[in-house]
Amino acid sequence: MDFVNAPMLAAAALVFASVLAGLFSARIGFSFLLVFLLAGVLAGEDGIGGYRFDDYRLSFWVGNLALAVILLDGGLRTAYATFRTGLRPAAVLASVGVVVCAGITALAAMLFVGLDWGAALLLGAIVGSTDAAAVFSLLNRSGVTLNERVAATLEIESGVNDPMAVYLTLAFITLVSNAAPGASGWATMAVAFVQQFGWGALIGVVAGFGMATLLQRVAARDVGGGILALLIGAGGLSVFAATGLVSGSGFLAVYLFGLIVANRAAAVVAPTLAAMDGYAWLAQASMFLLLGLLVTPSKLVGSLGPALGVALVLMFVARPVAVWLCLWPFRFTARETWFIAWVGLRGAVPIVLALFPLLAGVPQAGLLFNVAFVVVLVSLLLQGSTIGLVARKLGVALPDPGDERQARAVFRDFALDPETPIGAICEFYALPPTHDPAMRLADWMAHALRRPPVAGDSVPLGAATLVVRALQDGRISRIGLGLPD
Numbered sequence: 001m002d003f004v005n006a007p008m009l010a011a012a013a014l015v016f017a018s019v020l021a022g023l024f025s026a027r028i029g030f031s032f033l034l035v036f037l038l039a040g041v042l043a044g045e046d047g048i049g050g051y052r053f054d055d056y057r058l059s060f061w062v063g064n065l066a067l068a069v070i071l072l073d074g075g076l077r078t079a080y081a082t083f084r085t086g087l088r089p090a091a092v093l094a095s096v097g098v099v100v101c102a103g104i105t106a107l108a109a110m111l112f113v114g115l116d117w118g119a120a121l122l123l124g125a126i127v128g129s130t131d132a133a134a135v136f137s138l139l140n141r142s143g144v145t146l147n148e149r150v151a152a153t154l155e156i157e158s159g160v161n162d163p164m165a166v167y168l169t170l171a172f173i174t175l176v177s178n179a180a181p182g183a184s185g186w187a188t189m190a191v192a193f194v195q196q197f198g199w200g201a202l203i204g205v206v207a208g209f210g211m212a213t214l215l216q217r218v219a220a221r222d223v224g225g226g227i228l229a230l231l232i233g234a235g236g237l238s239v240f241a242a243t244g245l246v247s248g249s250g251f252l253a254v255y256l257f258g259l260i261v262a263n264r265a266a267a268v269v270a271p272t273l274a275a276m277d278g279y280a281w282l283a284q285a286s287m288f289l290l291l292g293l294l295v296t297p298s299k300l301v302g303s304l305g306p307a308l309g310v311a312l313v314l315m316f317v318a319r320p321v322a323v324w325l326c327l328w329p330f331r332f333t334a335r336e337t338w339f340i341a342w343v344g345l346r347g348a349v350p351i352v353l354a355l356f357p358l359l360a361g362v363p364q365a366g367l368l369f370n371v372a373f374v375v376v377l378v379s380l381l382l383q384g385s386t387i388g389l390v391a392r393k394l395g396v397a398l399p400d401p402g403d404e405r406q407a408r409a410v411f412r413d414f415a416l417d418p419e420t421p422i423g424a425i426c427e428f429y430a431l432p433p434t435h436d437p438a439m440r441l442a443d444w445m446a447h448a449l450r451r452p453p454v455a456g457d458s459v460p461l462g463a464a465t466l467v468v469r470a471l472q473d474g475r476i477s478r479i480g481l482g483l484p485d
Contacts, residue, residue, distance in 0.1 A: 014043055015285055032141070033134055033347055034380040036285050040292020053293040056358050062290050063352035065237070066283035067162070068254050070133045072236035073280035074159045075258025076269060077136075084474050085452045086152025089330045093153070093340075094129075094161035097322040101344075102128035102168060104318035105310060112309035113371060115364065118176040123368050125168035126354050127314060127375045129161040130154075131347030133284050134384065138345060142388040144397035148454040150336050153327075154343055162349055163249035167196050169353045173360050192247065199248025201256060207239045208260025215265040225271030232261060232272060233279055284348075291351045291373075300370050307374035314375060315383065319344035331451045335394040342390050346379040398456055410456060411469045412482030418442035429483070431462040441466075442476040 018039040019032075043049035102124035109120035135158035139151065146154075171189045215228065239257045240250035262269045300307075323341040332340070354372040357365035391397040399406035416425065422444040423437020434444065445466055448459045453476055457468040469478035 014039060014289060018285065018289065033137060033284060033288050034377075034384060036288035037292045037377070037380070040289040041295050041297060042292075043289075044293045044295065046297045051293065053290075056294070056355050059290050059294055060352065060355045060359060063287050063348060063355065064240075064250075066287035067133070067349065067352065068237055068240040068250060069233065069283040070136070070280050071159060071162070071251055071255045072233065072240075072258040073276045074132050074136050074155065075255040075260075076232070076262040076273065076276055078155060078159065078259050078262070080259075080263045081474075082148065082152035082156065084152075085149040085454055086156045089327055089332070090153045090156035090160065092326040092330075093157045093323065095164055097157075097326045098128045098161050098164040098168065100322040100325060101314070101318045102165075104321060105314050108310045108313035108318070109371070112306040112313075113303070113367070114306070115367075118172065119362075119364055119368065122169065122172040122176055122357065122362070123310070123371060125165060125172050126356075126368060126372050127310075127346055127350045128168065129165035129349060130158045130344050131349045132158040132162065133280075133287075133349075134158075134345035134347030134380065135343065136280075137284065138384050138387055139343075142391065144388045144391045145400075146391060146396055147336075147398055147456045149332070149452070150339060150396050153340060158345075159255045160252060162251040163196055163200060165349065165353060166249065166251065167193055169356050173357060173362055176357075176362055177360070195247045196249040197252065199246050200243055200250070200252030203239060203243045203246075203248060204253035204256030205260060207235070207253070208257040209264065211235050211257065211261045212264030215261065215268045219265075219268040226275050228268065229272035229275035229279070232258075232269070233276065235261075287348050287352075291348060294351075295370075295373050299366070300374065303367055303370050304374060307371040308378065310371055311375040311378040314346075315342075315344065315379065331449075336396055339391060339394045339396045342383060343387060344379075345383055346376045348376075350376055410467070412465060412467050412480035414481040414483070415469070416441060416466075416479045416481050418445075418476050418479050425481075426461070429464060429481075431464055434461075441479060445476055445479065 018036050021035050021039070041047055043051055045052045102121065104124075105127060106117070106120040106124035109115045109123045110117065113120070113123070115123065135154055139146070139154065170192070174189060211232070215232070218228070218231070236254050236257055240254040243253040244250040320338070320341040323344070324337055327337050327340065350372045351369075354365075354369040357368055362368075388397075399410045418441050420441050421437060422434050422439050422441050425431065425441060426433050426437070436444075439447075445457075445459050445468065446453055449457055452474065453468050453471060455468055455470055459466045463484045465482040467480040467482065468476050469480045471477055
């Protein structure tokens with residue numbers, strides 16, 4: 001039984017040590033995911049483990065399986081209510097933003113790595129999208145509570161931008177493989193785009209409604225949360241695989257599936273979330289450990305400098321430019337925009353996408369994989385470890401419930417009745433009159449914001465500041481007033 005026990009002991013010990021190290025490293029700001037990735041590297045060919053692993057097909061299979069579980073879990077935790085503030089900006093970031101980010105990163109790849117335009121565009125597509133596993137995990141463990149608009153935008157974007165990255169990666173592999181694609185080649189890519197998003201959306205929505213109906217009937221049989229979690233997980237993976245078989249985006253389908261199931265059968269899904277969280281963490285651990293094993297650090301040395309250049313351009317130029325362009329129409333504050341630009345976390349998705357060229361036999365595929373790995377490593381080190389700090393510095397974090405001083409600093413000292421006419425407030429506090437004194441204070445604030453309000457939003461009124469303290473059903477229900485000292 002040694003052929004069973006020895007590998008099992010090695011794998012279990014590696015996961016155990018990684019989780020234990022992650023628990024301690026989280027206290028100093030390092031990501032669990034980074035620990036898993038580095039553990040895989042240390043166990044690999046150049047590490048203390050010395051294990052040679054180069055099974056790209058197995059890594060690709062495990063990576064897709066893990067991403068499907070992670071996106072399913074993310075969909076199950078996304079409420080329809082967050083779409084009020086996050087859907088439109090997230091959709092633009094997940095489509096136009098990925099293209100812009102990939103294009104600017106491609107220019108950096110041509111400059112620093114010396115790639116031709118086709119390979120550079122392929123690299124830009126590989127690293128162009130944010131990673132759901134990294135975003136979901138690090139936002140939850142950052143120690144801060146973000147305002148609804150920022151949190152919803154980041155979570156929805158990371159959940160739905162993978163299909164665009166996958167499509168661009170496959171499209172540019174086609175371009176690289178065919179030096180001069182004709183009209184038929186471009187037409188094929190256009191059809192593939194429609195198939196990817198059309199089938200992904202259709203199957204995900206239909207299967208989600210069907211599973212929600214099934215769960216409501218099964219729940220009457222007094223089935224435990226663990227069994228229901230297994231049912232949902234198996235259903236999500238079936239949706240992911242079936243969508244891929246018809247050339248659709250399994251990533252989009254499984255996210256929409258989880259989203260609809262959770263919101264249509266919320267009472268049934270709630271007891272399963274603990275088990276689903278365990279599945280998601282197991283998927284993340286397995287994926288990052290395996291991807292770490294694939295990397296040979298000695299082969300990174302030659303491309304380390306150019307790869308760092310690409311990573312820095314991606315973080316400090318490409319992502320901010322894409323975010324500012326995409327969010328400009330939605331009236332995000334400058335602080336919110338800068339924070340969203342900083343949380344452009346890269347994780348397992350770029351490494352999994354970098355396996356596509358290796359499996360397709362694309363020239364310089366090994367170099368693309370090494371650069372993608374360095375980009376992920378730098379992103380997790382710099383961005384992943386500073387999310388909480390940057391959120392506090394930029395003022396996009398809501399105060400802790402027990403911190404009265406911080407709450408007063410954000411929500412101000414005085415509470416106002418949102419039903420009070422704005423004219424009465426202006427007259428009592430000697431503030432400049434408004435154009436419609438009879439308008440309710442809550443309505444006036446919503447009109448002044450010109451975007452869906454969230455807790456923490458502020459509007460200046462003369463020398464005073466009005467702040468949204470709370471909402472009910474998307475409408476402002478509590479307002480704070482701050483006056484100059």
